[in-house]
Amino acid sequence: MEIFEAISAKFNFWIYIIIMMIGLYAMIAKNNLIKKLIGMSIFQTAIILFYVSIGVKDGASIPILYHDQVHPEHHDESHGDHSAHSPSTDGHDSHAAEDRYLPELVVDGNDFANPLPHVLMLTAIVVGVSTLGVGLAVTQKVYREYGSIEESEILEMIKSGK
Amino acid sequence: MSAVSDFPDWGDPNSPANSYRLSQHYVTETIHETSVPNMVTAVLADYRGYDTMFETVVIFTAGIAIIGILRRFGNDDKDAAKPTLYTKKPDLIIDTTCRLMIPIIQLFALYVIAHGHHSPGGGFQGGVIFGASFILLAVSRDLQAAQKWVPEKRILNLAGIGVLIYAGFGLGSLLLGQNFLDYAILHKIMPATPIEARSHSMLGVEIGVAFTVTAIMFSIYSNLASNGSMKEGL
Amino acid sequence: MIEQAPALILLVPFFVSIFVALLGNRFQGICFPLSVLSLIGSVAASVTTLGRVINEGTIRYRLGGWEPPMGIEFRIDALNALVAVAVSGVGLLAAIYSKRAVLAETPDKVSQYYTLFLLLITGLLGMVITGDAFNLYVLLEVSALTSYALIAMGPKRATLAAYKYVIIGTIGASFYLLGVGYLYIKTGSLNMFDIHEQLIARDIFDSPAILVAFIVITVGVWIKMAFFPLHAWLPNSYAYAPTTSSAILGPLMTKVMIYVMIRLTFTVFGSDFAFIQLDWSDIIVWMSVVAILAGSISALAQTDLRKMLSFLIIAEVGYMVGGVWLADDMGLVGSIYHIIADAFMTLCVFLFAGIIFVKTGKRDITALDGLFTKMPLTMVGLLVGAFSLIGIPPTAGFFSKWYLIQGGVASGHWEYVIALLISSLINAVLFFRIIEIAYFGVKPAEGHGHHDSDTHESGPNEASFSMLFPLLATAAALLVIGLYNQDIVAIISSFVSQFNFGVIGI
Numbered sequence: 045m046e047i048f049e050a051i052s053a054k055f056n057f058w059i060y061i062i063i064m065m066i067g068l069y070a071m072i073a074k075n076n077l078i079k080k081l082i083g084m085s086i087f088q089t090a091i092i093l094f095y096v097s098i099g100v101k102d103g104a105s106i107p108i109l110y111h112d113q114v115h116p117e118h119h120d121e122s123h124g125d126h127s128a129h130s131p132s133t134d135g136h137d138s139h140a141a142e143d144r145y146l147p148e149l150v151v152d153g154n155d156f157a158n159p160l161p162h163v164l165m166l167t168a169i170v171v172g173v174s175t176l177g178v179g180l181a182v183t184q185k186v187y188r189e190y191g192s193i194e195e196s197e198i199l200e201m202i203k204s205g206k
Numbered sequence: 207m208s209a210v211s212d213f214p215d216w217g218d219p220n221s222p223a224n225s226y227r228l229s230q231h232y233v234t235e236t237i238h239e240t241s242v243p244n245m246v247t248a249v250l251a252d253y254r255g256y257d258t259m260f261e262t263v264v265i266f267t268a269g270i271a272i273i274g275i276l277r278r279f280g281n282d283d284k285d286a287a288k289p290t291l292y293t294k295k296p297d298l299i300i301d302t303t304c305r306l307m308i309p310i311i312q313l314f315a316l317y318v319i320a321h322g323h324h325s326p327g328g329g330f331q332g333g334v335i336f337g338a339s340f341i342l343l344a345v346s347r348d349l350q351a352a353q354k355w356v357p358e359k360r361i362l363n364l365a366g367i368g369v370l371i372y373a374g375f376g377l378g379s380l381l382l383g384q385n386f387l388d389y390a391i392l393h394k395i396m397p398a399t400p401i402e403a404r405s406h407s408m409l410g411v412e413i414g415v416a417f418t419v420t421a422i423m424f425s426i427y428s429n430l431a432s433n434g435s436m437k438e439g440l
Numbered sequence: 441m442i443e444q445a446p447a448l449i450l451l452v453p454f455f456v457s458i459f460v461a462l463l464g465n466r467f468q469g470i471c472f473p474l475s476v477l478s479l480i481g482s483v484a485a486s487v488t489t490l491g492r493v494i495n496e497g498t499i500r501y502r503l504g505g506w507e508p509p510m511g512i513e514f515r516i517d518a519l520n521a522l523v524a525v526a527v528s529g530v531g532l533l534a535a536i537y538s539k540r541a542v543l544a545e546t547p548d549k550v551s552q553y554y555t556l557f558l559l560l561i562t563g564l565l566g567m568v569i570t571g572d573a574f575n576l577y578v579l580l581e582v583s584a585l586t587s588y589a590l591i592a593m594g595p596k597r598a599t600l601a602a603y604k605y606v607i608i609g610t611i612g613a614s615f616y617l618l619g620v621g622y623l624y625i626k627t628g629s630l631n632m633f634d635i636h637e638q639l640i641a642r643d644i645f646d647s648p649a650i651l652v653a654f655i656v657i658t659v660g661v662w663i664k665m666a667f668f669p670l671h672a673w674l675p676n677s678y679a680y681a682p683t684t685s686s687a688i689l690g691p692l693m694t695k696v697m698i699y700v701m702i703r704l705t706f707t708v709f710g711s712d713f714a715f716i717q718l719d720w721s722d723i724i725v726w727m728s729v730v731a732i733l734a735g736s737i738s739a740l741a742q743t744d745l746r747k748m749l750s751f752l753i754i755a756e757v758g759y760m761v762g763g764v765w766l767a768d769d770m771g772l773v774g775s776i777y778h779i780i781a782d783a784f785m786t787l788c789v790f791l792f793a794g795i796i797f798v799k800t801g802k803r804d805i806t807a808l809d810g811l812f813t814k815m816p817l818t819m820v821g822l823l824v825g826a827f828s829l830i831g832i833p834p835t836a837g838f839f840s841k842w843y844l845i846q847g848g849v850a851s852g853h854w855e856y857v858i859a860l861l862i863s864s865l866i867n868a869v870l871f872f873r874i875i876e877i878a879y880f881g882v883k884p885a886e887g888h889g890h891h892d893s894d895t896h897e898s899g900p901n902e903a904s905f906s907m908l909f910p911l912l913a914t915a916a917a918l919l920v921i922g923l924y925n926q927d928i929v930a931i932i933s934s935f936v937s938q939f940n941f942g943v944i945g946i
Contacts, residue, residue: 071607084610091618098625107233108325109243156233159245160630163254164574166246166330167261168617171581174268177426178585179606181272182592184433185599198600256503256512260566260578263454267559267582270461271589291843324745359465373455386447388505429590 056097064090077193079188081179088172092165099161107159241405242323250328251408258411259372262418266369269362271423272429304346311339319416323405325410331411333419342422345409350430352424361421368417375407375414445488446501446514449524450565451532452481457558464551471554472539477637478558479532482565486528490521494931500571508571509634515571518935519776522566522928523699526780529917530691530787531561533910537791538684540904541798545682546593553593553684556843558687560586564696573620573708574630576700577613580664584609586695590685591677596898601676608673615660622653623708632708645713654709654718658701665697667761668731671754675738679747679803685792686746691786695779698760702776705764715767722853728762729859733753736866744803746793748870749786752829755863756782762856763844769936771847774840781828781836781921788914789826792818795907811878817908820876824915826871828922831864836921844931 067090070083183193190198232249242248250258319332344352356364376387383393389407392398398406456478464471471905493516501514516524534756535557542553563583570576588609594601624630626649627638644650659670666674674694678686705714715721735755742748760782763775796811797803797819812819828837848857921928 060512068611071611077603080607084607087614088610091614094618095621095624098621106326107245109245150802156245159232159249159622161846162246163249163257164630166250167257167574167578170261170330171264171578174264174579174585175606176270177268177430178275178588179603179610180430180605181275182588182603184430185275185592186603188433189596189599202597202600217502232808236934253506254575257572257578260575263559263577264561264582264585266458266461267556267589270552270555270559271585274546274549274556274589275592277549279548296805362465363462365460367548369458369464370455373451373458377455379450380444380447380451385502385505386444386451387503390505399808 054176056100057094060090060097063093075195077183077195080195081176081183082177085176087161088168088175091166092172093167095161095168099142099158101157105156107156107162109156219322238360239401239404242408243321244325245414246326247323247328247408251323251411252389252404255376255389255411258415259376259387260371262369262415265422266365266418269365269425272426273362276429276433278435300346304342308320308339308343312336315339315416319412320409322412325407329415330419332412333416334423336416336420337423337427340420341427344424344428344431349428352428356421356424358425358428361425363419365421365425368414368419368421371414371417372411375411445492446499446516447484447503448485448526449482449569450562452485453478453565454562457555457562460551460558461555464554466724470552471551472535472542475535475558475758476532476540479535479561482561483525483532484522486521486565489516490525490931493521506893508514509629509631509769512570512572512575513631515633516569516570518931519699519702520569522776522931523696523779524565524581525566526783527561527564527692527696530783531564531688533687533787533914533917534684534691534791537687537794537907537910539906541682541684541794541907544798545684549593553682553917556586556589557684557688559583560590561692564692567696568699572630573623573632573635573704577617577620580700581611583693583696584613584664587685587689590689592680594681594685597676598680598682601680605673605677612660612663614664615656617660619653619655619657619660622649622656626650626653632703636709636710639710639713645717650709650713651718654713657704661697661701661704662761665694665701665757665761665810666728666754667757668754671731671735671757673758674754674771675747675750678829679744680754683790683797685789686750687787688792690749690753690781690790694757694799695760696784698757698764698779701761702764702772708794711767718810721765721767721851722856722902724765725762725853725856728765729855730760731758732762732863736863739870743805745796745805745808745874746790746803748788748805749793752789752867752870753786756786759841759844759860759863762853762859763847765857766847766851766853768847768851769933770843770850772936773849773929773932774843776935777836777843777925777928778840780928781840781918784914784917784921785825785835785837786829787913788821788911788918789829789913792822792825792916793906795911803929805874805877806811806904808874808878810880818911821908821911821915822878823875824918826867826875828918830867830871834919834922836918836925839922839925 064087067083067085067087071080071087072083074080074083186198187193188203192198192201232245232253242252315332315335317332318327318335319329322328322332340352340356343355375389375392378385378395379388379391382391382394389404391403392407393403394401394404396403456474460471460474485797489499498515498517500508501516502508503514505511522710538554538557542550546553558610560583563579563586564580566579567576567583570579588602588606592599593607594602620630623635626644626647627635629635629638629643639645647877663670678690681689705711732755735753735758739748739751739755753831756778760775760778763771763778766772794814797807799815824835828835831841841864845857845860848854848860895900
């Protein structure tokens with residue numbers, strides 16, 4: 045049972061490893077250039093999944109403050125379902141007011157998920173899209189030059205052509 | 207991959223990544239330091255704004271790279287010889303649906319861009335949606351119709367201007383005597399306190415990002431779809 | 441303004457690249473002068489920064505004004521500053537060379553070419569000066585995407601080579617990203633220096649996750665630098681790319697990745713972890729021995745000039761990886777010195793190959809037939825580069841090899857010393873073959889192709905000034921780096937001396 049628990053408690057990491065291996069296999073073993081690019085995309089997605097799963101906290105919400113917290117005076121504006129999370133009672137004014145926005149607001153770190161992995165992965169997604177785009181463009185140019193996107197056929201052509 | 211056994215459990219709030227002062231600082235201090243409720247946007251556009259600037263540059267690079275690789279300028283005999291498939295008038299249902307959809311998509315995209323630091327959204331997301339509306343136009347009619355709206359030159363200018371808007375905020379703070387991308391100093395030329403200046407600058411930065419992403423998304427699509435000739439799409 | 445010099449190193453080429461993209465289509469003539477001007481600015485900024493580092497020690501530059509683990513910072517010490525000067529200098533020389541070559545090779549895409557060129561240099565400089573592990577990834581991708589495109593803009597064979605590079609380069613970068621994720625999950629930080637402090641504070645050096653992170657990052661960086669078993673993408677990419685592309689990628693891409701390896705090994709993981717706890721230096725030095733020999737021997741088999749030089753790069757990468765992993769002060773000094781020296785000597789020989797290709801339209805070494813009489817100055821440039829690659833005294837290559845050999849002897853890795861000597865001998869054979877062809881000409885039986893594109897008379901027919909100047913400037917730089925080796929080594933030592941290699945050695 046212990047092994048089962050060890051696996052289930054960390055299932056996110058196992059899943060990402062499986063997906064990553066699928067991607068790596070496609071990149072290395074496939075003969076078709078487009079399939080290789082699909083493998084590359086899967087590979088990158090696995091890493092994105094890995095990062096995002098780091099940021100999860102039990103019982104935490106998405107890392108955006110609630111409207112009530114930021115604008116306490118509009119309390120009655122139909123945000124009732126979030127009000128359970130609104131600032132808790134431990135109100136110690138720690139910092140000077142003038143250089144802080146809303147100095148009286150206290151945010152509990154455990155209420156919100158870790159924003160950093162999300163930010164990093166936004167970057168990684170963009171990078172992945174760009175790489176995929178450039179990869180597709182290169183593939184199209186390969187097709188334009190050789191008339192094929194099967195790697196073995198192209199290598200054959202190069203060998204016989206030169 | 208034996209390292210998995212060493213990792214923290216799923217959703218553990220006490221794991222090093224979640225409990226270290228870095229993450230805690232982002233969660234608890236963002237609102238005080240930047241007056242932006244969406245922590246993701248704040249970290250993206252301010253704390254790690256330099257990363258995001260280069261993220262925009264990555265997109266921009268991809269666009270230029272694809273043009274560099276694929277684009278064929280001038281008249282290519284092969285394309286000229288091909289009989290055009292799109293002489294027929296577009297289908298009524300498709301045409302009407304797209305007419306209805308495209309403005310709504312664009313309006314929604316603007317909302318996502320403008321509301322990025324209060325709710326989920328931001329320049330990248332909004333830019334992609336906006337770019338998708340042009341791609342929808344190109345798919346439903348053909349590439350020529352979409353090109354009338356957004357010719358290639360305008361696309362490139364838009365993309366470059368987007369990056370320049372982002373970098374311009376950085377340059378502005380540099381010229382005012384602070385480090386690159388230190389938006390707080392921009393309160394001198396903005397009607398806002400230093401902290402609110404960060405928030406306003408983030409909005410500006412997001413708009414720049416949106417410009418670039420919109421332009422490059424459509425540029426990538428049209429280059430890939432027409433195999434670099436910019437004549438006929440799918 | 442001097443306060444902002446670290447940021448200006450890369451901001452100047454970055455801003456100009458955008459302007460080139462915006463205006464270049466309409467006014468094609470401005471691309472070249474703008475690029476050169478911006479790189480002059482970048483060189484000036486990096487030299488200023490180097491001067492400040494020597495006088496004041498490590499410079500820290502906070503982007504956005506945030507405290508380091510929250511925001512991103514540049515942390516520039518002697519190592520960064522020196523490599524930044526080399527990178528921007530090489531970029532400038534390659535840019536000057538590009539004037540004719542770009543017009544000849546990619547005539548309808550001049551503005552795109554210069555935009556990508558400047559963005560590539562921006563990415564490389566950014567990688568060199570950043571102090572943030574994730575930011576390094578972003579800039580790695582900026583430089584990777586531009587280099588894919590710069591290669592794929594070449595002729596037919598280049599596209600397939602670029603495709604391979606896309607796939608393999610992405611694997612490398614993704615491995616690096618994965619390793620950073622492992623570090624993040626264990627330390628919660630992304631700043632390189634802060635990660636190191638956290639590793640010490642939490643005392644998790646023996647955790648398997650850190651070990652895996654180290655392996656994954658190192659393998660990722662090795663893929664990117666084309667360390668021997670992972671080098672398959674390099675030779676074809678550099679051999680078939682447009683000549684300006686190979687003149688900039690050949691010297692810089694691999695060298696910057698070696699810098700990244702040194703930075704990550706020493707700053708993030710620390711020398712204690714890498715050399716005492718793991719104790720892999722024997723294996724890796726042996727791997728580098730294999731890399732050196734394989735690279736050199738493959739180079740012997742080539743008749744295509746640029747392909748031969750590409751295999752030499754693989755051998756040189758072996759030198760530097762081996763030098764770092766000798767776990768010896770001298771070896772590390774030699775490696776860092778070799779980064780700079782090799783950037784310039786690779787530039788020198790690739791510029792030579794580019795000039796020959798643009799002038800004669802041939803990539804074979806038979807194109808060199810009788811060049812001593814036709815292009816005497818070009819050959820002088822080549823001679824200095826060749827002497828440096830062989831390791832003949834007044835040039836930079838001699839001194840870097842000298843330090844590397846000293847390191848090898850001091851740490852008792854004789855196999856490394858022997859490989860270095862054999863490789864130098866092979867370089868000598870290679871270049872004397874070139875010199876022989878250029879001086880005495882090809883034998884009549886092989887002297888084909890002498891007639892087709894050859895309209896010039898037998899008198900001197902030099903390359904144009906914009907091509908010749910960077911070649912000769914590079915040659916001069918090689919001599920200067922060689923002659924002032926004491927000063928450069930003094931700068932490097934101020935970086936190296938902060939690490940103790942402990943009891944390793946003999």
